[in-house]
Every structure is written in C-alpha cells, then in structure tokens.
Amino acid sequence: MTQGLMQVNLVQRSRIEPGQHLLYVDRLAAAPWNRGSFGQKKRFRPVGLLLMRHAIGTSLVEGFDGRVGLHSLSGAVRLYQKLSMKSFGPDADHHKLEYFELPADKSYEFLN
Amino acid sequence: MFKNPPSEGWLKEAIELEDQFDIALGVELQTDELVGAIPAKIAAVSALPIAFSILMHKLRLERKITVEQLSHELDVDSDQLVKIEKSAGFKPPPRTLQKLAGFYKLPIGALVQMAGAVKKVDPLLARNAVQFAAKSESFEHLNRDERKLLDQFVKLVRDTQ
Numbered sequence: 001m002t003q004g005l006m007q008v009n010l011v012q013r014s015r016i017e018p019g020q021h022l023l024y025v026d027r028l029a030a031a032p033w034n035r036g037s038f039g040q041k042k043r044f045r046p047v048g049l050l051l052m053r054h055a056i057g058t059s060l061v062e063g064f065d066g067r068v069g070l071h072s073l074s075g076a077v078r079l080y081q082k083l084s085m086k087s088f089g090p091d092a093d094h095h096k097l098e099y100f101e102l103p104a105d106k107s108y109e110f111l112n
Numbered sequence: 113m114f115k116n117p118p119s120e121g122w123l124k125e126a127i128e129l130e131d132q133f134d135i136a137l138g139v140e141l142q143t144d145e146l147v148g149a150i151p152a153k154i155a156a157v158s159a160l161p162i163a164f165s166i167l168m169h170k171l172r173l174e175r176k177i178t179v180e181q182l183s184h185e186l187d188v189d190s191d192q193l194v195k196i197e198k199s200a201g202f203k204p205p206p207r208t209l210q211k212l213a214g215f216y217k218l219p220i221g222a223l224v225q226m227a228g229a230v231k232k233v234d235p236l237l238a239r240n241a242v243q244f245a246a247k248s249e250s251f252e253h254l255n256r257d258e259r260k261l262l263d264q265f266v267k268l269v270r271d272t273q
Contacts, residue, residue: 028137032159033239035134040235048135049126050118057114070137079133111116 004030004047008055014067015088016103022067023059028052052083056107066107071097083110160233162200163241164226166248167269169197170262171216173254186211203228222272237272240265 005027012024030047033040052068060066071094072080081087085100102110118126172182179197183190188208195202196212204212209227213220225233226241244265254262 025137028135030136032242033235035136040233040238046123046126046130049130052135053118053126054114057116061114073134073136075134076136079129079135082129112119112122 002031003034003044004028004051006051006055008058010062010064012069014069014101015099016086016101017067020067021062021064022069022101023055023062023064025052025055025068025070028055028070053111056102056110060107065104066102066111067104068102068107069099070101071095071099073097159242159245160226160238161202161228163245163265164223164228165197165200165202166245167226167262167265168193168212170248170254170258171266172197174259174262182215186215201228216266218266218269219272222269225272226269234272237268240268 007026007028009024009026010021012022014020014022028048028051029035030051033043034045034047036042055068056066059068068085070080070085071091074097077087077098080100083102084106085102088099088101090096091099172179177185179190179193182188183193186193186208188211192204192208196204196208204227206224206229209223209229210220212218213223222234222237224230225237244261247261248258
C-alpha cells in the first residue's frame with residue numbers, strides 16, 4: 001500500500017545559484033494514517049522526511065549537487081528553517097507560500 | 113536511482129523532527145478534485161465527510177429513490193438531504209442522522225463519526241473511508257463494481273461501533 005507520495009520536477013532553476021539546476025518538489029504528502037490524521041497514532045514514521053531525503057538524493061544523482069527547492073505550507077516553515085534551507089519569503093506567484101531552497105553545501109548535512 | 117539508506121540515528125532525529133511539524137507540501141486539493149481521483153490525491157484532505165456524502169448518495173441510488181421521496185419518507189427537509197450528498201463537510205443535525213441511520217440500517221455511532229459530529233474516529237473506519245472515497249466514481253448510477261464497493265463499505269460501517 002502507498003505510504004506517501006512526492007511529485008517533483010527537474011526543470012526549475014536555483015535562486016541561490018542562478019542558472020544552476022535544482023530539483024523542485026511540487027507536492028509531498030504522507031498517507032493520512034502516517035500523518036496522525038483522525039487523532040490516530042502514525043503507522044510509519046518519518047515518511048515525509050524520508051521522501052525529502054530521496055529528493056535530495058535524486059538531486060545528487062541528477063548532477064544538481066543536492067539543490068532542492070520548494071514552497072512551504074505555513075505549518076512547516078520552521079521545519080525547513082531547521083533543515084538549513086534558505087528562505088526567499090512569500091511568493092506572489094505561488095499562493096504567497098514561502099519559497100525555500102536547500103543550498104548544495106547543505107545537502108550532505110541533511111543526508112548524514 | 114538514489115540508494116543510500118539512512119542510519120538509525122538519522123531516522124530517530126527525523127522522527128522527532130517530523131512529529132513536531134506537518135511536512136505536507138503543495139496546495140490543498142479541492143473536494144471535487146478528489147471524487148473519482150487516484151488515491152494519491154487523497155492525502156491532503158480529510159476523507160471522512162467526503163465518504164459520508166458519497167455513501168449517502170450511493171445508498172439512495174441503490175434504493176432507486178429520489179431526494180424528494182427520501183425527504184417525504186424521513187420527514188426531513190429536502191434541501192438538507194441535498195446538502196448531505198453534495199456538500200462534503202455539511203454537518204446534519206442529530207435528528208437527521210438518526211433518521212438516516214434508521215432508514216439505511218446503519219449504526220448511528222459510525223454515521224456521527226463520518227458526518228463529523230464527533231472528534232473521536234475509529235481508525236479502521238477512517239482508513240476504509242479514504243479508500244471508499246477514492247475508488248467511488250461520480251456517476252449517477254451504480255455499476256457492478258460500484259455496487260460491490262458500496263456493499264463492502266456498508267458492511268464495514270455496520271461493523272463499526
């Protein structure tokens with residue numbers, strides 16, 4: 001059974017290093033039973049961060065040096081700050097969601 | 113393909129971190145995107161009220177009765193019955209839930225959970241409601257697969273206390 005899903009694209013470019021490729025995470029979600037929805041205990045943890053780990057790994061495999069970009073929902077802003085991602089503030093083109101980018105030199109810190 | 117399994121220490125830290133935040137990303141999907149969609153799309157929304165709406169709609173189709181006939185049968189306003197079937201998240205009054213439970217022979221305990229009238233929800237019911245909502249098509253008639261799906265879900269609801 002599917003435990004979580006992530007949709008990424010490889011066509012966007014870095015804001016930290018303009019012109020460089022990065023892996024952009026369009027959507028990421030753990031299954032409801034792995035999110036503690038409906039007040040129940042999570043069945044598997046940490047599905048979201050494992051997907052994020054895979055995103056960074058894929059960025060490395062693609063030759064993007066681990067660069068990852070995403071627009072955070074308000075509840076997770078502090079999480080991405082903790083992961084040493086750089087904030088570019090709310091994005092008017094993206095429902096005013098805050099844009100974060102993981103710089104290449106921080107990707108190994110996340111993986112280890 | 114990236115292959116680098118995380119260490120036990122990494123997993124422990126990640127679990128601790130993820131427990132503090134909801135990591136979901138991407139703009140929330142709307143209810144009408146959900147019905148008949150692939151299971152992948154269901155994670156972003158609470159599926160129980162949607163499953164409740166679908167269940168009420170399908171059960172009425174199965175009985176081959178109109179909203180007006182049901183309204184007459186239950187002595188419940190037809191506007192309310194339309195909202196129950198079409199507006200996921202609409203919370204019907206307890207009297208209506210009681211009447212629907214009686215008419216469709218479903219336990220009131222399961223119906224109040226699905227309709228969002230109580231916070232505590234049976235995890236098995238919640239999980240199955242997600243799958244039921246995801247698999248149900250939005251057609252106005254029931255085909256054989258739809259009927260089977262409906263029967264399976266109704267059985268589970270009936271087993272819910």
